[in-house]
Amino acid sequence: MENKFTHINAKGDPAMVDVGGKMPTNRMAIAQAIIELDDKIIEQITGEDIVTKKGSVFQTAILAGIMGAKKTSDLIPLCHPLGLDNCSIDIEINADSEIVILCKANLHAKTGVEMEALTGASVAALTIYDMCKGISQNMVIKEIKLLKKTGGKSDFGMLKK
Numbered sequence: 001m002e003n004k005f006t007h008i009n010a011k012g013d014p015a016m017v018d019v020g021g022k023m024p025t026n027r028m029a030i031a032q033a034i035i036e037l038d039d040k041i042i043e044q045i046t047g048e049d050i051v052t053k054k055g056s057v058f059q060t061a062i063l064a065g066i067m068g069a070k071k072t073s074d075l076i077p078l079c080h081p082l083g084l085d086n087c088s089i090d091i092e093i094n095a096d097s098e099i100v101i102l103c104k105a106n107l108h109a110k111t112g113v114e115m116e117a118l119t120g121a122s123v124a125a126l127t128i129y130d131m132c133k134g135i136s137q138n139m140v141i142k143e144i145k146l147l148k149k150t151g152g153k154s155d156f157g158m159l160k161k
Helices: 057-070 114-132
Strands: 025-036 049-052 086-095 098-110 140-149
Touching: 025 114, 049 057, 049 114, 057 086, 057 098, 057 114, 086 114, 098 114, 114 140
Parallel strands: none
Antiparallel strands: 025 098, 025 140, 086 098
16 A cells, blocks of 8 residues: 555545545544643642633643544544544643643544544643743643554554653
C-alpha cells in the first residue's frame, strides 16, 4: 500500500474520506498537550489546581476540552461529525512544573477519533492559557501529540507517562 494524503481526491481537490463501505468498530484515541509555566503561575498553584478570578482553571479546561472534542468537525473542515461515546480530560502537574493534559475519546464508528482527542487536548490547553494570561503570558504550549489510537485498520502508539 502506498502512502498518500487521504483528504485529496483524484483531481487534487480537498475531499472528505468516504467511509460508507467501512464496518463500524470500537475506536479510541489518546492525545496529550503540555504547557510550560512561568514561575508566577506556578506560585498560584494550590493543591492540584489553579484558582483565578475567573474560577478553577483545570475544571474549566476539562469542560472546554470535552466541548472542543465534540465540536471537532465544526473546526476542521474535512472531519466527519461524530457522536462520541465518551470523552475525558485528565490534567496533572508534572515534576518539571508543566501542565500535562490527556484527552481520551472513544466511540463505535466507521472512522477514528484521533482528531477529536487532539482537539480536546488543544482546547483544554488554550483554555488554561486564557485563564492564566492575566498572571503571566510567559507560557508555552510546547507539545500536542497523538499518543495512541486503536480500532481502525492500523493501531498506533503506546501510552507513555
